[in-house]
Amino acid sequence: MKLATEKRLTFSLFLLIPVLSFAIFVIYPVYQSIVLSFHKWDGISPTATYVGLQNYQKLFANPRFWTALSNNAKWLVFSLFIPTSVGLLLALLINQKIKGESIYQTIFFIPYTITPVAVAAVWRWLFEPRNGLFNRFLIEVGLRDHIKIWLGDPTIATYSIMLSSLWWTTGFALVMYISGLREIPVELLEAAEIDGAGFFRKFRSVMLPQLLPSTIVVMAMSGISAMRVFDLVYSLTRGGPGYSTEVLATMMFDVSFNRFEMGLGSALAVVLLVLSAVIILPYIYHTSRSLEEIRY
Amino acid sequence: MYRNKRALFGLVAALVLVMSASVSIQAAEMWHYWLSGGEKEALDAFLDKARELYPNVEFTERGIPGSTSEMRRQLGAAFMANDPPELYQSAIGYDMKSYVDAGRLEPIDDIWEAVNGDEIFSEGLQRMVKFDGHAYGIPLNTHVISHIFYNKHIFEKYDLDIPTTWDEFKEVSKTLRENGIEPFAAATSWTLTHFYAPLITVLGPEGYLALGNGELAFTDPKVREAFELYGDAFVSSYMFGWSGYGWAEAANELLQGNAAMYLNGDWVVAYFEQAGWTPGEDFGFFPAPGTEDAIIIQVDALAAPKNAKDTEGAKALMTVAGSIDGQSAFNKHKGSVAANLAVPPEIYNPILLETYNRIQRVNEEGTILPNQLFMLPPSLYQELGRQVEMYALNPTDKVLDGVLNTLENMRQDLLKENAFVKWQDM
Numbered sequence: 001m002k003l004a005t006e007k008r009l010t011f012s013l014f015l016l017i018p019v020l021s022f023a024i025f026v027i028y029p030v031y032q033s034i035v036l037s038f039h040k041w042d043g044i045s046p047t048a049t050y051v052g053l054q055n056y057q058k059l060f061a062n063p064r065f066w067t068a069l070s071n072n073a074k075w076l077v078f079s080l081f082i083p084t085s086v087g088l089l090l091a092l093l094i095n096q097k098i099k100g101e102s103i104y105q106t107i108f109f110i111p112y113t114i115t116p117v118a119v120a121a122v123w124r125w126l127f128e129p130r131n132g133l134f135n136r137f138l139i140e141v142g143l144r145d146h147i148k149i150w151l152g153d154p155t156i157a158t159y160s161i162m163l164s165s166l167w168w169t170t171g172f173a174l175v176m177y178i179s180g181l182r183e184i185p186v187e188l189l190e191a192a193e194i195d196g197a198g199f200f201r202k203f204r205s206v207m208l209p210q211l212l213p214s215t216i217v218v219m220a221m222s223g224i225s226a227m228r229v230f231d232l233v234y235s236l237t238r239g240g241p242g243y244s245t246e247v248l249a250t251m252m253f254d255v256s257f258n259r260f261e262m263g264l265g266s267a268l269a270v271v272l273l274v275l276s277a278v279i280i281l282p283y284i285y286h287t288s289r290s291l292e293e294i295r296y
Numbered sequence: 297m298y299r300n301k302r303a304l305f306g307l308v309a310a311l312v313l314v315m316s317a318s319v320s321i322q323a324a325e326m327w328h329y330w331l332s333g334g335e336k337e338a339l340d341a342f343l344d345k346a347r348e349l350y351p352n353v354e355f356t357e358r359g360i361p362g363s364t365s366e367m368r369r370q371l372g373a374a375f376m377a378n379d380p381p382e383l384y385q386s387a388i389g390y391d392m393k394s395y396v397d398a399g400r401l402e403p404i405d406d407i408w409e410a411v412n413g414d415e416i417f418s419e420g421l422q423r424m425v426k427f428d429g430h431a432y433g434i435p436l437n438t439h440v441i442s443h444i445f446y447n448k449h450i451f452e453k454y455d456l457d458i459p460t461t462w463d464e465f466k467e468v469s470k471t472l473r474e475n476g477i478e479p480f481a482a483a484t485s486w487t488l489t490h491f492y493a494p495l496i497t498v499l500g501p502e503g504y505l506a507l508g509n510g511e512l513a514f515t516d517p518k519v520r521e522a523f524e525l526y527g528d529a530f531v532s533s534y535m536f537g538w539s540g541y542g543w544a545e546a547a548n549e550l551l552q553g554n555a556a557m558y559l560n561g562d563w564v565v566a567y568f569e570q571a572g573w574t575p576g577e578d579f580g581f582f583p584a585p586g587t588e589d590a591i592i593i594q595v596d597a598l599a600a601p602k603n604a605k606d607t608e609g610a611k612a613l614m615t616v617a618g619s620i621d622g623q624s625a626f627n628k629h630k631g632s633v634a635a636n637l638a639v640p641p642e643i644y645n646p647i648l649l650e651t652y653n654r655i656q657r658v659n660e661e662g663t664i665l666p667n668q669l670f671m672l673p674p675s676l677y678q679e680l681g682r683q684v685e686m687y688a689l690n691p692t693d694k695v696l697d698g699v700l701n702t703l704e705n706m707r708q709d710l711l712k713e714n715a716f717v718k719w720q721d722m
Contacts, residue, residue, distance in 0.1 A: 043372045045398040128545065129537025130554065152484060152539030154689060241484055241539045242686040257365040259675040260394070 087173020
């Protein structure tokens with residue numbers, strides 16, 4: 001009994017610092033943001049003015065907010081399915097025991113290690129209307145009529161940024177799925193082969209179900225990234241041209257730090273927090289269920 | 297024994313760390329975002345001059361990557377910690393006034409008098425740094441943002457005269473296009489500076505100022521006319537893919553001979569020089585049509601926060617900032633014209649000398665106007681920039697209706713909040 005109490009005390013003491021740090025550097029600022037969302041503040045005055053729900057009313061009445069939200073929805077759909085699928089496809093290819101598989105894995109993962117501002121710098125050049133690689137290639141192969149203003153055309157700019165994001169983030173899904181594929185019990189695949197299953201049948205009936213934990217992790221991380229997307233969009237277009245590539249995070253940045261409306265920016269932050277929480281809940285539920293299963 | 301020695305070493309190391317943390321060098325620190333190229337050289341020259349004139353004062357600097365908004369963010373944190381810098385690089389007008397209204401800036405009337413501020417700075421500039429009768433900033437430099445830079449080789453090749461009217465500008469653009477040259481380089485986020493010339497043409501300097509004061513409705517037919525002139529003259533001359541370029545990439549189009557003209561702030565002069573161009577030989581400038589007797593300027597100033605530690609050091613640096621020596625040292629490298637009108641023009645290259653002469657003439661006979669950035673509430677200025685860009689992307693009547701209604705609704709909301717400043721009363 002005494003030992004159990006001593007153990008609990010030891011665990012509590014070890015947890016005290018991280019929990020305290022979390023409370024001070026995460027919980028408290030989130031609480032302050034929520035409080036600030038009910039105020040009007042320019043970021044430098046000693047006091048803020050209480051305005052109740054005015055910031056939220058202003059936000060929901062602003063067409064710019066709905067444009068940003070719809071762009072985040074596009075990013076969510078893109079992030080959940082495209083890098084995930086491409087990462088899975090690459091993982092299946094690399095997992096075929098091909099020569100130099102570790103080199104391929106490294107090549108595809110390297111972009112994920114690059115900071116987003118550097119990714120944006122590279123892709124800005126690729127997208128440059130006159131001398132960028134894409135348009136220059138189209139001109140050289142006789143497709144001059146098909147050149148695009150990749151970052152300057154409001155109808156395609158968001159998809160151009162998504163293309164750069166695909167290059168940047170697929171490596172994460174690749175690594176998760178390779179790890180997942182290597183954990184599939186060989187006996188299951190052999191049994192399927194004995195039963196006459198071809199590749200696609202094996203993939204659908206054996207691999208995909210076994211890859212569910214990896215898929216949940218990849219999709220959860222992708223979903224959160226989609227709600228938080230900022231660096232690439234801000235570095236490439238600042239949410240322009242017009243507001244065509246605006247997402248909630250770039251709007252929050254502009255409203256808070258260019259327009260000095262910190263209260264309104266905080267209201268945006270609260271909305272973003274709520275939306276992100278909705279996305280992350282299935283992942284938290286799955287993870288806690290897994291922990292319960294391990295415990296019992 | 298070994299354990300005792302380790303403990304003793306640890307104790308001594310800890311004491312040294314604590315003592316070094318508690319001993320801080322007192323210095324007048326200046327925050328800025330002049331981080332590279334000619335701007336950094338200008339800052340270094342300015343500080344060297346300050347150290348020469350005040351050898352007993354320690355001056356230091358801290359670069360804040362970003363611009364006014366990042367500076368504001370950092371200053372906000374510094375104010376909360378009650379540890380602001382002695383000086384910082386400041387915008388003028390609305391931005392500076394917001395700090396004054398928040399009670400964050402020290403009035404500098406004594407320094408203003410010492411440098412004879414009422415004489416050396418133009419009246420328009422004074423209105424942007426003096427509030428309620430007190431001076432709060434020392435303007436350092438003047439960038440003109442209403443000049444069109446042009447590739448002289450292209451103009452000579454096609455025997456083009458410098459356009460002085462909108463019709464002449466459209467004729468020049470037509471000739472250039474017919475010869476496969478993009479008439480007018482442009483970049484995303486910079487279209488608002490192009491809109492000012494049509495605005496002044498239609499509304500005059502009084503109308504331009506009325507817009508900044510919040511007295512002119514965006515739904516006024518004259519504002520619509522200004523937008524239509526902008527679309528008809530400038531937007532129709534924009535180079536292909538302009539909305540996919542940044543300002544430096546657009547400047548490269550001029551350098552590479554793909555485009556002939558470029559309207560941007562005269563900081564591009566330093567950019568062109570660094571690229572190997574010679575002012576007056578490879579490129580020149582002319583006033584945008586409609587701005588022959590008006591100049592639109594952008595200004596950097598220095599301001600002094602309250603509760604800084606070394607107020608004497610701040611005063612010394614401010615005094616140097618207002619002086620002929622300080623402004624000469626700074627502007628020679630910055631590629632701008634000194635805000636102090638008494639600075640002799642020998643420090644300028646041919647392009648800046650021409651700019652200096654124009655500023656002197658317009659100061660006497662015309663009107664020097666500040667960028668709307670310094671006059672409008674920040675939210676309206678940012679929105680104006682976005683809406684001008686949206687119109688430039690699709691210059692139709694329907695889009696213009698939406699643009700003008702959006703801006704007018706915002707103006708009405710800001711009027712209710714009493715957010716505008718009557719700059720002519722400053």
